[in-house]
Structures are given as structure tokens and as C-alpha cells.
Amino acid sequence: MATQATNTYTLLDWAKQLDPDGQPARIINLLSQRNEILQDLVTLEGNLPTGHQSTQLTGLPATAWRLMNQGVPEGKDQTVQVTDTCGMLEAWSKVDVDVAMLNGNTAAFRLNRAKTFLDSMNQNMVSTLFYGNTALNPERFLGLAPRYSLLSAGNGDNIIDAGGTGSDNMSVWLVTWDEMCCHGIFPKGSQVGLIHEDLGLETVLDASSNPYRAYRDRYQWKIGLALPDWRYVVRIANIDVSLLIAETAPNDNLVRLMIRAQGKVPSATYGKRAFYLNSVGYTMLKIQALAKSNAALTIEKAANQFEMSFFGVPIRRVDALLTTEARVV
Numbered sequence: 001m002a003t004q005a006t007n008t009y010t011l012l013d014w015a016k017q018l019d020p021d022g023q024p025a026r027i028i029n030l031l032s033q034r035n036e037i038l039q040d041l042v043t044l045e046g047n048l049p050t051g052h053q054s055t056q057l058t059g060l061p062a063t064a065w066r067l068m069n070q071g072v073p074e075g076k077d078q079t080v081q082v083t084d085t086c087g088m089l090e091a092w093s094k095v096d097v098d099v100a101m102l103n104g105n106t107a108a109f110r111l112n113r114a115k116t117f118l119d120s121m122n123q124n125m126v127s128t129l130f131y132g133n134t135a136l137n138p139e140r141f142l143g144l145a146p147r148y149s150l151l152s153a154g155n156g157d158n159i160i161d162a163g164g165t166g167s168d169n170m171s172v173w174l175v176t177w178d179e180m181c182c183h184g185i186f187p188k189g190s191q192v193g194l195i196h197e198d199l200g201l202e203t204v205l206d207a208s209s210n211p212y213r214a215y216r217d218r219y220q221w222k223i224g225l226a227l228p229d230w231r232y233v234v235r236i237a238n239i240d241v242s243l244l245i246a247e248t249a250p251n252d253n254l255v256r257l258m259i260r261a262q263g264k265v266p267s268a269t270y271g272k273r274a275f276y277l278n279s280v281g282y283t284m285l286k287i288q289a290l291a292k293s294n295a296a297l298t299i300e301k302a303a304n305q306f307e308m309s310f311f312g313v314p315i316r317r318v319d320a321l322l323t324t325e326a327r328v329v
Contacts, residue, residue: 035126036316042177043184051085086224087141126320141224148235155230163250164240172236178271181232234261237328278321
């Protein structure tokens with residue numbers, strides 16, 4: 001007997017996705033996340049087929065005061081080139097044509113399938129945006145956390161140590177999105193964003209290499225991250241989750257930490273800035289601000305949504321941010 005592959009939709013799967021009237025059910029996705037960073041992410045075409053090369057100024061030319069009839073030494077600036085690569089996130093789906101046609105609404109059935117793939121790819125991409133480590137997973141792109149992972153590094157001044165020492169730490173991020181600061185990239189000559197390719201009906205094989213007809217779809221997202229100027233990203237690291245929830249020192253004042261983070265950014269005139277917190281941080285920030293009656297934290301009604309801001313900088317909830325980070329040292 002042929003063994004049905006686990007990544008193939010079955011009659012049982014189909015039956016679970018119907019309302020009592022036989023129409024495709026409106027599926028409640030209990031695995032969905034709020035990753036509001038997607039509304040801020042500035043994405044530019046890279047200058048390389050595999051990513052983007054940035055030229056960073058690392059030293060200013062020497063200058064000198066001079067007297068009449070006296071020369072000064074020649075000077076020059078110092079630069080370094082940094083190459084960031086893109087990753088290629090991809091997924092395929094297939095469903096037996098007869099399964100898809102059972103209720104007479106093939107389009108609705110396939111649309112439900114597409115939504116789950118898009119949600120999964122969004123979660124995967126945002127997680128990589130923060131935690132992608134090409135040293136461990138070379139097929140991905142380098143995220144923010146590995147770039148801001150050492151207090152003694154050159155960019156360590158933009159890592160604020162919140163004092164947590166356990167293994168249940170989390171981070172709050174302040175990011176300035178701009179082509180001169182921090183931005184997403186896609187390979188030169190390729191297409192920006194998530195691509196959906198409807199392959200239509202194809203002949204596919206089951207686990208025993210027997211053919212059948214199925215609808216197939218392909219999803220692909222080529223994306224990476226470039227950081228031309230590390231000074232415009234700040235990580236508040238080592239926030240102990242248990243101490244934060246208990247509102248116990250040193251993690252009883254997120255407001256103060258976020259003020260310090262804003263002070264690290266050289267200029268507020270570049271790009272678009274936002275703070276990013278997970279659900280725990282997002283909730284506790286509101287609680288702490290309310291308890292302290294701090295007028296710096298306001299809730300504004302904008303675009304028919306409630307948006308929280310801190311000194312005018314939007315605060316976004318990103319569920320992909322972990323509460324199990326190791327201590328940054």
C-alpha cells in the first residue's frame with residue numbers, strides 16, 4: 001500500500017476545513033504572530049547579484065592649522081567595504097485536484113492554503129531578520145542580533161546592558177530605517193518582495209512514485225539586511241523576563257532604558273525610527289509607564305488604529321523576538 005506523504009493534503013484535511021454548510025471554513029490561525037516590523041522595513045535593490053556592498057567611512061582626513069609660507073601634511077579619509085548577502089526563502093505546496101474540487105469552490109480552498117504559507121514565511125523572515133546567523137546557517141542572511149552580540153566589539157557602545165544574568169533574557173531594539181542607516185536588500189536584477197507562482201495543474205508522484213494530478217504553488221522571497229551605519233541601531237539587551245514581569249530591579253524601568261537608547265543615535269533627522277518589543281515587553285512598558293504616570297508615553301489614534309509612541313518614535317510589537325536569549329557579554 002502506498003504511504004501518503006505528510007506534506008500532502010488528504011480528505012481528512014479537507015473535511016476539517018469546511019463549515020457545516022459545506023463551504024470553505026474561515027480558519028482561525030492560532031499560530032499567527034504580530035510582526036509589525038514589516039510595515040517599517042525599507043527594502044532596496046542591492047548592487048550585487050547576491051546582495052549588496054556598502055562603503056563605510058572609518059576615518060576622517062587629518063587637518064592642521066598653518067602659518068603663511070608654511071605647508072601642512074596631506075591627509076586622506078579611510079573607508080572599508082562591507083558585503084551583505086541575501087537568503088532565499090522558499091516553499092512549495094500541492095493538493096490533489098479531486099480534494100480541491102470536492103466542495104465546488106477550488107479557488108477558496110487554494111486561497112486558504114496560500115494564506116498559511118504567507119504567514120509562515122513572514123514569521124520565518126522576521127525571525128531571521130533578528131537572529132539569522134550565517135556562521136551557523138549559511139543559507140540564510142545575517143540578522144541584527146549576531147551583529148550586536150558583544151559588548152566589547154566596535155559597535156558595543158550601541159548595546160545597552162540591562163543587567164539580566166539568566167537564560168530568560170529578551171531585547172528591545174531601536175532601528176532607524178534608511179538607505180544610509182539600516183535597510184533590507186534584494187539581489188540586483190531580481191524582484192522585490194514575496195513571489196507567488198501558481199503552477200496550476202501538474203502530474204506529481206506519491207510516495208510510491210505513482211502519478212496523480214495536483215495543483216501546485218511555489219512561494220519565494222529573496223531578501224537580506226544591510227547595515228551601512230551601525231550607530232543607527234541600538235540593542236537593549238539582557239532584560240530578565242522574570243524580573244521585568246515582577247517589576248524588580250534592574251528591569252523595573254524600561255522607560256529609562258529606552259531614553260538611553262535614543263541618546264545613542266547620532267541624528268534624529270535620518271530615515272524612519274521605531275522601537276521593537278515582544279509581547280511581554282510591549283505589555284510591561286504600558287504597565288510601567290502607567291504606574292509612573294510618564295507623559296512621554298502616549299497612545300494616539302492613527303489610521304483607525306491605536307499606535308503607541310515614545311517621544312514621537314513608534315513602538316511596534318514583534319512576536320518573533322524571543323524571551324529565551326542568552327546573556328550578551
